[in-house]
Amino acid sequence: MSGMPSIKSREIKIVQEIPISKTLRFWEGLKEGKVYATKCTKCGKQYFPPVADCPNCLNSEIEWIELSNEAEVETFTHVVFRPTSFCQYKPYTVAIGRLKEGVKVLTWLTGFKLSEIKVGMKVKLVAKLSQEGNPTYEFVPL
Numbered sequence: 001m002s003g004m005p006s007i008k009s010r011e012i013k014i015v016q017e018i019p020i021s022k023t024l025r026f027w028e029g030l031k032e033g034k035v036y037a038t039k040c041t042k043c044g045k046q047y048f049p050p051v052a053d054c055p056n057c058l059n060s061e062i063e064w065i066e067l068s069n070e071a072e073v074e075t076f077t078h079v080v081f082r083p084t085s086f087c088q089y090k091p092y093t094v095a096i097g098r099l100k101e102g103v104k105v106l107t108w109l110t111g112f113k114l115s116e117i118k119v120g121m122k123v124k125l126v127a128k129l130s131q132e133g134n135p136t137y138e139f140v141p142l
Contacts, residue, residue: 014085022052025064030127030135035069037103038062048103069125071097071139076109076117089131097123097139108138 020027026049029036039046040054041061048067053060076095079086086092095109095117105125109117123139130136 023050026050027135029066030137033127035067035125035127035137037065037067037101039065046101046103048105065101067103067125068100070142071099071105071123071125073097073109073117073119073121073123073139074104075119078114093117095123095139097125099125105137105139107136109140110138111140 023038026036036050037046037048038050038052039062040057040059041063042059043054043057045054045056046065047054047062050064051062054062074096076093078091078093080091082089082091093109093112093114094106096104096106098104107125109123122142124142125137126140127135127137
């Protein structure tokens with residue numbers, strides 16, 4: 001650091017165990033390269049990421065929808081100063097994209113130079129494994 005007195009803080013590792021039994025189809029789908037949302041059978045609202053119970057009408061009966069993979073970027077941001085739980089990653093870009101089903105997805109946007117990213121550009125939603133080996137998804141060039 002710039003000659004100022006300082007101390008190094010300790011590394012913080014955060015591990016969360018997330019119960020997935022009610023959304024298992026979503027996680028299994030990612031392993032197969034598919035991305036799913038849920039739709040409430042009562043009020044018709046769609047949710048991504050999937051929910052086990054509709055937060056709108058509290059209905060517990062949902063149906064699964066396989067999402068298309070083409071999206072349009074609605075907004076994005078480049079993250080340089082990362083939250084503690086992401087400090088092991090290099091700076092990254094996240095975007096919100098709207099799929100043709102109307103579902104909005106917030107995820108990492110990879111495979112682009114920052115100068116190439118524009119609101120309105122078409123991207124592809126793909127399933128992948130995270131750095132930790134867990135199923136996840138991201139936007140990549142179409």
